[in-house]
Each structure stands twice: as structure tokens, then as C-alpha cells.
Amino acid sequence: MEIPGAFLARMQSELGSEYEAFLESLSEVPAAGLRLNLSRWNLSEASEVLPFLGERIPWSPHGYYYDTQYRPGRHPAWFAGLYYMQEPSAQAPSEFLPVSPGDRVLDLCAAPGGKSTRLAERLAGTGVLLANDISASRAQILLNNLELSGAANIYVTAESPEHLAEAFPQTFQAVLVDAPCSGEGMMRKDSDIISDWQRRGPEWYAPLQREILAQAAVLTAPGGYILYSTCTFSRAENEDNINWFLEEFPDFTTVPMPADHGIAEGSLTGTLRLWPHRLQGEGHFLALLQKAGAPNELPLAESSGTMVPPRFSGTKGSRNKKALAVNMEKELPRFGILPEKGKLFHKDSLYFFLPDGLPVVKGIRYLRTGLLLGEEKNGRFLPSHALAMAMPSENSVPRIELDWKDERLIRYLKGETLTLSEEEGALPDEYILVCAGHHPLGWAVKSGLRLKNKYPASRRLQ
Secondary structure (H helix, E strand, O other), rough: OOOOOOHHHHHHHHHHHHHHHHHOOOOOOOOOEEEEEOOOOOOOHHHHHHEEEEEOOOOOEEEEEOOOOOHHOHHHHOOOOOEEEOOOOOOOOOOOHOOOOOOOOEEOOOOOOOOHHHHHHHHHHOEEEEOOOHHHHHHHEEEEEEEHHHOOOOEEEEEHHHHHHHHOOEEEEEEEEEOOOHHHHOOOOHHHHHHHHHHOHHHHHHHHHHHHHHHHHHOOOOOOOOOOEEEOOOOOOOHOOOOOHHHHHHOOOEOOOOOOOOOOOOOOOOOOOOOOOOOOOOOOEEEEEEEOOOOOOOOOOOOOOOOOOOOOOOOOOOOOOHHOOHHHHHHHHHHOOOHHHHOOOOOOEEEEEEEEEOOOOOOOEEEEEEEEEEEEEEEEEEHOOOOOOOOOOOOOOOEEOOOOOOOOOHHHHOOOEEOOOOHHOOOOOOEEEEEEEEEEEEEEEOOEEEEEEOOOHHHHHO
């Protein structure tokens, strides 16, 4: 790895006596981290199940270093959404943004989803998270990761910040702007960033970041917060942008954040720096900004989709929707979903459960609106993978709980048909929830002593 000389010269000028330690850190092996989804299991169980779990990441309450000789992405617990692999320093932004249950939260540049999944956990099934990425392909990865984590109170969009600001002015109590940047803080982790830096350095990214910040200001509700973060060391992309923002938007002020566990204060109040020579993590910058004014309850436009009382089940093969005799609203508690926590939404053959607090706005490019419950096909309801992952432990859906060491777990994740024992064969011949321990993995359809695999092909273990 050959670090550009212009970058090193700038860092030497800025760091002074700390430069040699910084330079030495660039040749060290980066630390690897993951974040436990403790809304779905506890540390005691995680420690027993995961042989690679190491020490806790001090600035991330649910974050842990892991032993890189293992492959955490192939463990069944990953497919159960019980943890997310995320670089240690990258876990900081979603922890420092003030979020309270019931808030409307926006992750403006959200893909691939590590920060969004944590924000959804912090909402604890209340409020609403809008996770956005301007790239539709990246937003699809974002959606996949949110579904895997079991997040239900979400909207996922692929929009420009400008378009979102037009649709949702002064709407969100908490906005995360993890801005696209020159990536200087990740050079030792990804050598491709060096060639990108040489093509498009800080001078290219800084104006783009200012455009995004300006739209974030519009999207933030009075009294709300913006957490701006980058993974670069560049002052042009960090402190200079915050100074510009404060001049352009005088109704915002910076908010002090605690600097501990090796995290350093930035040169501006309300900013922090994570340096690789001071802690086990890559380079990161954080700035917390608050908008003036008292929190408000803004009148929001109604959703532009069709609200109907969908029907849930009926005679196999029936194409007559009137034959679907059971109202889905009555079926929701079976899946552990409380009808009063949101509203049913029906679009074409798909059924969704939308969180309260944010409308579905016409003209916005949505990849997901709320929790996809499933689809109606030939008079039957087919439950979605997202529904399986979002269900709490308190539900009455038939299930098979496989021990963590059961070889059928891996076979299920590869899409194979499973054979049941005589005792397991007592389950009804219908959709069955397949679990690792007591944690959902997905669906299968039981027929006698066989389980026909319904695990999504695109997500299977290769």
C-alpha cells in the first residue's frame, strides 16, 4: 500500500508530534468489529453461541471486536439477524445521534445499513425510521440488511436529498448524515480508496457534502438534531463544512459530545475525531448539530396509497377475493403484531403494516413501506421473509426450533428440503417458522415429514 505523499505531508503538518504514531498505525492490521442485535437476544446467549466474540468496543454499547480467523458471515446467527458486522469506528455515529422511542428518524445516506439497523433498534419498535440512499442498487442492500435485523417500523427510499426535503420539510427529530467522502480514514483498510482519492479528493467531496447538509437542515424539525459524520481526516470535509453550515443556517448550533475511550475532541465544539493511532478503529469525524425551536407535532399529509381492510386466508386456489374469509387485522396478533401500533396498507397483491407517524407520499421512490406482510396469490396468503424476521418471540405461529449444532440449519440456509422426526411431524401441514434455537430464520411448508424450503434464493448460504 503506497500512501500518497500529498496526503502524508498534510497529515504531518496537522498532527505535529502525533504524526509518527499516526504513520505507524497505517501499517497495522485493522480491527474487525460486529454489533450484537440485543433487541433479539442477550449477551449471555451470544457469548455461548459465537466462538469469535471478543472484547467490547468501548464507544458502542452493543459492539464487540471479533477474531478474524473466523467467518462470522457464515454463522447461522448472522442469518437470524442477531448481529451486524461493522467496522468499530463506524459504529459511533448511530450512538451519538440523540434518538428517543417514538421519534421520526432519517438516515439520509444510509447504505449499506449498519447505522440504520442500529437506529431501528434504538427506536425499539416505536416511531419510524426513513432509511434512504440515492442509489437504488445500494438501497436494495440497505433494505435487505434492515429486513434481516427484524426492523418493521421503516420506510426505505432511493431518493435525492432535495426530493426528500420537498416531501418532508421540518419532519424528523433526528437526522443522520453519514456523508460520502474521500475516505482517508479507511485507506489502510481498503487500498482502492487510495486511487479514488487521487481521482477525486476532498476538494471534490466537500461541495457535495454541503449540498447534502443544506437539505438535512430543511428536513430537521425544530428542536431536532443532525449528526454529521465522515470517514475522512480532511478539514475541508469536516470542520470547514461545519463552519460553513453554521454560517448558512444560524438556527443551528453545535452540541458538545463526550470525548473518552480514546476519542478526541475536534477543533470545534460539538465535534469529535476518532484517530487510528489513539484507538482500535479507523478514522472518523462526528459533529452534532441542533436546530433552534421547540419540538413540534407537524400535520402530515395522508398516505397516497389505498387503505383497505385486507383479507387473510381462504380456500386454496380461490381467485375470488371475497372468499378470503378472515380479516387480516384479526390475524396480526398471531404474528405478534399489535394492530393499534400502525395501519394496514394494501397495494396490488401485497400487504403491508405501516408505522404511524409518516405518510406514504406520491412521487417518492420507495423500495419498502413499513413491514411487508406478504402477498395474496391464487386466493391464499403467502407470508414474507421480512415478516418472519420481524416477529417477536411472543407469537402463535407453528415453528420448529433447531439446535445451533443441528446440521439441518446449514442445509436450510442453503435452500435444501429438510426431513422431520416423527415428533416434529406432529406440526400442522402449513407454513412453518424455521428457527435457530428460538430465533426465526425463515419459512418452510410442511408436508408430512418433509419441509419444503422457502428461504429466499438471493439470501442463501453459498
